[in-house]
Amino acid sequence: MKTYKVGGLSCAHCTSKLEARIQKLEHGETAALSYSSGRLLVDEQIPYGQIQKILKEEGAYIEHEDDEEKSLHRSGDSTGAHSAHEHTDSSSVRVSWWNSKTELVLSAVLYVLALVLESYLPLYLIIALFIVSALLSGRTTFIKGAKRLFRLEFTIDTLMTIALVGAAAIGEWKEAALVAILFGLNEHLEGLGMEKARRSMDALLKTAPREAILIKGTAEQVVPVTSLQAGDLVLVRPGDQIPSDGVIVEGVSSVNEAAITGESLPVDKGPDQAVFGGSLNNEGVLKIRIEKRYEDSSLAQILHLVREAQETKTPTELFINRFAKYYTPLILVVSALVILIPPLFFGGNWVDWLYQGLAVLxxxxxxxxxxxxxxxxxxxxxxNARHGILIKGGAHLEQLGKIDTIAFDKTGTLTTGRPYVEQMIAYDQERFLKAAAAMEKSSSHPLALAILREAERNGILPADAEQSETIPGQGITAIVEGERYWIGNEKSLAHLSLQASVQEDIEKLKADGHTIVIVSDEARVLGMFGISDEIRPESSAVISALHRLGIRRTVMLTGDHPKSAAKVARVTGISDTYSGLMPGEKVDLVRKLSAEGAVAMVGDGINDAPALATARLGIAMGKGTASAIETADVVLMQNHLGKLPEAISLARRVNRIIRWNIGLSLGLKLIALILAVPGLLTLWIAILSDMGATILVTLISLSILIESKKVTHP
Structure with a gap:
């Protein structure tokens, strides 16, 4: 498939008609033309000349070839089979906004001049001024409309052409010129509104880095980021973008990750820490080992998802398009009835009712x-993308505004997935921490790392353990400074008889939902750790904000044991908890919840992917597994839940605005049509009702882009 960037698309309805014409070409069945993004996706087998011809007939043109890689890394000396050809074509067809504005202004000046001189010049000269005025602002519409009328295609251009010809036929030159001017202004403003939305989206796509400084031995070479491979070493100077996902090998700096996560505050980074491609290096010089090719990087995935989101149509859009398919012919029928019925059956004047019928059109x-x-x-x-919330299509944005139930995974979603020592009971603190640190020193297990961090916090430097041995299902035994110690769960205490007070402490930690790690020597228990998965600091505030938004039910689905799950639920304020679940059981519960409401599932792990796919809306954490991110419909790139309430609130606002826009556009038309019943509808009132509705829905929709001065984050 090939993708082209198309300019000159006058309206959404006309774009759908243009798409239909291209689809009628041989191999054109899968062609798709998006008014939102101005991108045309076609089969490579369709000759370029055929596409160019159809677009040219409709006043549109190809700006350039726009495949994923070229669109992100297009250089000034673009090459390729179509480059020169495309440039020549676009320059010959395209009318810049300045030229069209000039014509519109000149048309308006001639119209006013004709009105002022109406009493002083001969009628034929006044008519000539009105005709020139109408042609300057309406000739493109007239030409396109005439072609479509010949093909029996009824679009806005067709309706306007019929109205202009009809008005001229009954001698309403003044009205015809005014309609042409107002319609030209309407199209101009509509184009500006859509272009504003497109430019806002394109600004996201321009965040992609284009070049990198590749280090080879002692030499440095500037190369395109698309040529980088995993394992390459790159130099990133202050103020430069990090070319792709990688790990810092040398250097310390702060990094602005706003392009990825939407968080404006820089993050301090140093050796062995991961960085995102597209992030901005602030003050230090960094040497970074590339971990992913650019096309596999976080930023490339974001841009790809954003592009895909532009192309998808929501259920509401699809309904409106289907409605418009029947609506326009219906208006033609109503217009014909307005013209014919009063003169034929009620003695009405033919000219008067022809005028009314044209206004109805x-x-x-x-x-x-x-x-x-x-x-x-x-x-x-x-x-949402500006804030690091990726929504993979308009349909998912619409759905996000409709959910009333949210199911959360626990580990890595409501919690950080990073165990920490929440409680520590020591009967011999010095030996307890020394022995624990020594035995866990060489382990990379998450529980061992939590214990090592706690030992470090208490100023303990791990000694070396000797004769270390792992006991399956129990823990580790080793010799530290000449003495044998054990560390592990309750089963590791088989060589001891426990005192009642120690057993009570164990039961208390278990009752609090902790994972217990016990340290003992040959004679007694030295102490124990109560380890928990750290609850995300924002989780409680987020759940509270969701309930205030009107989310009816929040549910936790986890494979963890009931006491640990109950503790997280109690702290965060989750409505319902289901624990000890296998992935398949999570899916069953999501299906059950879906029968009772519109459910979103939030998760981050491989075991969450089936539930994410089953829910009406899947939401993944940005630093979760690839399978969860690929399966999800929404991705939180900040890797925390803080902006989830804001995203839902914005989605609801979008849905409200769409409903308001539909009501406004139909309401204004209905009022205008009612005026036709007593014969009060004029051509200029008709065009103002359409123009007013178009301008209002565009401005109201663009208000979504305006950032609030006060943004609160849970």
Whole structure:
């Protein structure tokens, strides 16, 4: 498949008609043209000339070839089979905004001049001024409309052409010119609104780095980021972008990761720490070992997801498009009835009712209706992406605003997935911590790391353990400074008889939901650790914010034991808890919850992927597993839940705006049509009703992009 960037798309309805024409070509069945992104996806077997011809006939043009890699790394000396050809074509067809604005202004000046001189010049000269005025602002519409009328395709251009010809035929030159000017202004403003939304989205796509400084031995070489391979060593100077995901080998700096996570505050980074491609290095010089090729990096995945999101249509958009398919012919029928019935059956004047029928045609233009959804959806996706929340399509954004139940995985979602020592009971503190640190020194197990961090916090430097031996299902035994010690669970105490007080402490830690690690020597227990999975600091505030938003139910689904799950639920304020679950059981519970409401599932692990896919909406943590991120419909790139309430609130706002836009566009048209009943509808009122609705729905939709001055994060 090939992708082209297309310019000159006048409206969403016209774009769908253009798409239909391309689909009728041989091999064109899968062609897709998006008004939101201006991208055309076609089969490579379709000759470029055929596509170019159809676009040119409709006043559109190809700006450039736009495959994923070229769009992100297009250089000034672009090459390729179509490059020169495309440039020549676009320059010959394209009319810049300045030229169109000039024509529109000149058209308006001539119209005003004709009105002022109407009493002083001969009628034929005044008519000539009105005709020139109408042609300057309406000739493109007239030409496109005439072609579509010949093909019996009824779009806004067709309706406007019929109205202009009809008005001229009955001698309403003044009205015809005014309609042409107002319609030209309407198209211009509509184009500006859509272009604003597209530019906001394109600004995200321009965050991609293009070049990197590759280190080879003692030499440095500037190379395209697309040529980097895993294992390459790159130099990143202050102010430069990090070219791809990697690990710092040398250097210390702060890194702005806003392009990935949406978080504006820089993060301090040093050796052995991971960095994202697309992040901005602030003040230090870094040497970074590349871990992923650019196309596999976090930023490339984000940009790919954003592009995909632009192309998808929401259920509301699909409904509006289907509605418009029948709506326009219906308006033609209503217009014909308005023209014919009063003169034929009630003695009405033919000219008067022909005028009313033409006005009905203009009222019936579906521009505002079709524009009700795409600008709002595009603005919502862009606004969320700025904040590090990736929504993989308009349908998912719409769904995010409808959910009433959220199911959370526990480990790595409500908690950090990083065990820490929450409680420590020591009967011989010095020997207890020394022995524990020594035996866990060489282990990479998460529980061992938690114990080592606690020992370090208490100023203990781990000694070396000798004759270390792992006892399956129990723990470790080793000799430290000439004495034998054991560390592990309760089973590691088989060589001891426990005192009642020690047993009570063990039971208390278990009752509190801790994982217990016990240290003993040959004679007695030296102490024990109560280890917990650290609850994310924002979890409680997020759950509270979700309930305030009206989320009916929050549920935790976890494979952990009941006491640990109950503790997390108690601290965070989760409504319901299900523990000890296998992945399949999580899926069953999501299905059960889905029968009772609109369910979103939030998770981060491989075992969450089936539940994420089953839920009506899957939400993954950004630093979770690849399978969870690929399966999910929404990705939280900050790797925390802090902005989830904000994303849901914004999605609900988008849905409200779309409903308001639809009601507004249909309401204004209905009022105008009611005016036609007593014969009060004029051509300029008709065009103002359509123009007013179009401008209002565009401005209301673009308001989504405006950031609030006061943003609170849980």
């Amino acid at each position: 203009i009222v019936g233009c579906p521009c505002a209706l079709i524009l009700s959804s795409p600008v709002a959806i595009l603005s919502g996706i862009t606004r």
